[in-house]
Amino acid sequence: MTVDGVTVTSPLISVRDMRVTYGDRLVSHVPELDVYEGECVALVGESGSGKTSALLAILGLGDFSGATVTGTVLINGVNVVDAPQAQLRRVHGTAITLVSQSPQAALNPTMRLGRLAKLSLKQHGVRGHEANVRIADALARVVLPDEILKRYPHEVSGGQAQRFCIALAVALQVQCIAADEPTSALDVTVQAEILRLLDELRRERNMAMVLVSHDLALVSTLADRIVVMKDGAVVEVGSRDEVLHSPKSDYTRELLAAVPVLGVTS
Amino acid sequence: MTADLLRADGVTLSYAKRAVVHDVSLELPKGPTGVALVGESGSGKTTVARALLGMIEPTSGRVMFGEMDVSQFSRSERAEYRRTVQPVFQDGTEALDPRMTVGKALAEALSVSPDAHLRGAARASRVSELLDDVGLDGGIVDRLPHQISGGQRQRVCIARALAVRPKVLLLDEPTSALDVTVQAKILDLLRRLQHEHSLTYLLITHNLAIVESLCSYTAVMFAGRVVEQGPTREVLLSPSHPYTASLIAALPRMGGQIPTAVGRADVGFAESGCSFRMRCPIAIDACLASPELASIGGRHVSCFRANDVNGDPSIVNSKEVTP
Amino acid sequence: MTIIPPEELVPNDERFAFLTLARGRLRGQKLFAAGAIVLLIIIVMALLAPWITPYPQDAQGGVDPVNSLLAPSAQHWFGTDQVGRDVYTRVVFGARTSLLIVFSVLSLSVLIGVTLGVIAGYAGGWIRDVVMRVTDVFLAFPALLLSLALCIVLQPDLKTAILAITVTWWPWYTRLAAGVAASISGRAYMDAVRALGISPARAVFRHVLPNSLTPVIVQLSLDAGGIILTAAALSFLGLGAQEPTAEWGLMVSQGQDLFTTAYWVALFPGLAILVAAFAFNMLGEGMRTALDPRRGFTS
Structure with missing residues (x-):
């Protein structure tokens, strides 16, 4: 398979027949999905589409929310669906990490950001000087001042908290960021900053991204491939241009038509 | 004399001696029409709307209801004015009493409306007329808010507001909690009601894309001040203030490039001089002074370099950033 | 309440409260059922007391010195006291007294406390300040001491005990209700109600009060146990119900000297x-x- 002219052989994440169920209700089913290095795949759908359940299952966090996950999700050769906790933690620190919708809620409110960053690195065996260097580099990369490490999560803005979460992913040197509506709680100008940052990381560090969003317009600026979901099922998968310009499913067409666009209404 | 329904006249609001809204003047003409207040969180747009709704009293300046100063109202005049301006909030879940059925919520609104005298069949027919107006089935009256969908809840909120036959609807992010396909339907509904009932909309939103379909006039707020206001088409399609330009540049466009981030939103705003200058890509030394909200063509802009922006949103890509 | 679809659940998100809620709910239901069953038995016994006790005349007078301080037996399941009254009969009748105290104190406290609290919380401003300062004054006294003092000053009997406990109890409901009402008052649906021009009285009684009741009811059932204990303490000190009323605290007090010889009293x-x-x-x-x-x- 070829992505941006570079030939890659094996996918970073490989999902096969993944089903997420709550009791006997199937909330999300992804038959097949491969994510390659440097690629951004977006899961798009409305509430109840199963996109967030799918993302959590890909992270191996499906059981945590009380769901049952079956099928396989291979990340670097580890099947996270039934991996033991210790192995799963290793995958989270090195291969994939979650950037959530509400960054401030995702950060422990009782810890200064500096301590949080150090603990996260320590969990994955990075300590001392090495940890300090990595944190400083990561902060510089996401353009946050060092003094932010002295602050508590509630003392920074939503945009800064989201930058910090991304900085953690950078410091951990993960290969993939899983982002769940990473900008929906932010102002449109801050959203643009975060999108730009994610795009730069993808290009510079060949990071992969799995992006969950309800906003087709937002997704269309960043994603290489788009997966459209509805009522727990995948209704369309295709490259960005295929999905935007020649959608195969009626639902995708409905979604595309519903997005309000500035300068089109008379 | 004036055809305005409601007018903010130099409204300033302060908390603990700090002004959160500075000298905002805004006119809401008779419907069908709409005025949008746009800006990021903390820009003061909701505070201005609450002042217009009579929920808070301005520290200085006046809110005028026709020819009358709202603060001088008697109790009954105030009740009348409040009914004229009805709010529709972001989240129908929050905006409906969780213990009240749809029917009871509408009945309560009717009990204070000009139709309060209706009884029996006449009243029932008014309820079904209201439901019909917002595209809901009569069977919904026995449901509680959590038993219906988000889109239906928002329709109930609109019906409740219409029950008192208002002239102005304050729409506070009316679609941002809804799925995009539901949002499109609610926007269609709002557009239809605006014309059928000659309503004036005051729309508060950060979603510029929905402004155009409901509002012919737009005011852009930054750090408690209106930085640009004028006809929506002019303001949003050819902005004159660099902040408006940056808002537009930041909108993701279907299949487009990654939107442009201008300056850094987390640098805050300047306490003196032009409040936007720290984020402004084209700020100059003159910006250390406060720009007036000056009339340029059909709109008002407070920027020393408005003529340089002159409707070109790409100005914000300019590299002449002064830190 | 919102039904949260499972796909909206995200780790580290407050929406995850749903999960703890489901677990909490089950545990809650078991506790609730156990408490409710025991209480139901107590209430039924209290109501049927004259028919399910062997010596109903002992509930009040019924002095029978010949049979004093008999140990528990088939005739006297819980034995007899100093003046020969059946302890079992008096314990069952004592439930009537305790329940009477609990329900009187709670209804009075709710009536005064919740009404004031809801009004204070909804109105805010100086009304809230005045009401809250008054409750602070009442709360400044140690509850039991205030009750004791009142009982001493007034004629000690059952009615005085009820009054004395109520005086120390209502301010808590005012505080609780004021807090809940203030938070409800800030909700969007109350903004909508105000915008309609609904009168404050109607807003309070149709919207704020019904939505404030859940925490109040929970607090009521949590407090009931405490009221039983307080009432018993007052009677124990001779400041509550008086002889010959069957009251648990009074009975314990009368039996305390005999505990080594006639523990059952x-x-x-x-x-x-x-x-x-x-x-x-x-x-x-x-x-x-x-x-x-x-x-x-x-x-």
């Missing part, structure tokens, strides 16, 4: 206090767990 009423207080507590704790406060008490 104090033990059985003591156990009754324990069981009743515990049952009310389980009921309240169960309700509180089932109605997790994180849901904001909206349904």
Whole structure:
């Protein structure tokens, strides 16, 4: 398979027949999905589409929310669906990490950001000087001042908290960021900053991204491939241009038509 | 004399001696029409709307209801004015009493409306007329808010507001909690009601894309001040203030490039001089002074370099950033 | 209450409260059921007391010195006291007294406390300040001491005890109700109600009060146990119900000197206090767990 002219052989994440169920209700089913290095795949759908359940299952966090996950999700050769906790933690620190919708809620409110960053690195065996260097580099990369490490999560803005979460992913040197509506709680100008940052990381560090969003317009600026979901099922998968310009499913067409666009209404 | 329904006249609001809204003047003409207040969180747009709704009293300046100063109202005049301006909030879940059925919520609104005298069949027919107006089935009256969908809840909120036959609807992010396909339907509904009932909309939103379909006039707020206001088409399609330009540049466009981030939103705003200058890509030394909200063509802009922006949103890509 | 679809659940998100809620709800239901069953038994016994006790005349007078201080037996399940009254009969009749005290104190406290609290919370401003300062004054006194003082100053009897406990109890309901009402008052639906021009009285009684009741009811059942204990303490000190009323605290007090020789006189009423207080507590704790406060008490 070829992505941006570079030939890659094996996918970073490989999902096969993944089903997420709550009791006997199937909330999300992804038959097949491969994510390659440097690629951004977006899961798009409305509430109840199963996109967030799918993302959590890909992270191996499906059981945590009380769901049952079956099928396989291979990340670097580890099947996270039934991996033991210790192995799963290793995958989270090195291969994939979650950037959530509400960054401030995702950060422990009782810890200064500096301590949080150090603990996260320590969990994955990075300590001392090495940890300090990595944190400083990561902060510089996401353009946050060092003094932010002295602050508590509630003392920074939503945009800064989201930058910090991304900085953690950078410091951990993960290969993939899983982002769940990473900008929906932010102002449109801050959203643009975060999108730009994610795009730069993808290009510079060949990071992969799995992006969950309800906003087709937002997704269309960043994603290489788009997966459209509805009522727990995948209704369309295709490259960005295929999905935007020649959608195969009626639902995708409905979604595309519903997005309000500035300068089109008379 | 004036055809305005409601007018903010130099409204300033302060908390603990700090002004959160500075000298905002805004006119809401008779419907069908709409005025949008746009800006990021903390820009003061909701505070201005609450002042217009009579929920808070301005520290200085006046809110005028026709020819009358709202603060001088008697109790009954105030009740009348409040009914004229009805709010529709972001989240129908929050905006409906969780213990009240749809029917009871509408009945309560009717009990204070000009139709309060209706009884029996006449009243029932008014309820079904209201439901019909917002595209809901009569069977919904026995449901509680959590038993219906988000889109239906928002329709109930609109019906409740219409029950008192208002002239102005304050729409506070009316679609941002809804799925995009539901949002499109609610926007269609709002557009239809605006014309059928000659309503004036005051729309508060950060979603510029929905402004155009409901509002012919737009005011852009930054750090408690209106930085640009004028006809929506002019303001949003050819902005004159660099902040408006940056808002537009930041909108993701279907299949487009990654939107442009201008300056850094987390640098805050300047306490003196032009409040936007720290984020402004084209700020100059003159910006250390406060720009007036000056009339340029059909709109008002407070920027020393408005003529340089002159409707070109790409100005914000300019590299002449002064830190 | 919002039904949260499972796909909206995200780790580290407050929406995850749903999960703890589901677990809490089950535990809550068990506790609630256990407390409710015990209380139901106590209430039924109290109501049927004259028909299910062997010596109903002992509930009031019925002095029978010949049969004084008999140990528990087939005739006298819980034995007899100093003046020969059947302890079992008096314990069952004592439930009537305790329940009377609990329900009187709670209704009075709710009537005064919740009404004032809801009005204060909704109105805010100086009304809230005045009401809250008054409650602060009442709360500044140690509750039991204030009750004791009142009982001493007034004629000590059952009515005085009820009054004395109510005086120390209502301010808590005012505080609780004021807090809940203030938070409800800030909700969007109250903004909508105000914008319609609904009168404040109607807003309070149709919207604020019904939505404030859940936490109040939980608090009521949690407090009931405490009231039983306080009432028993007052009687124990001779400042509550007076002879010959059958009251558990009074009975324990009368039996305390005899505990080494005739343990049953104090033990059985003591156990009754324990069981009743515990049952009310389980009921309240169960309700509180089932109605997790994180849901904001909206349904």
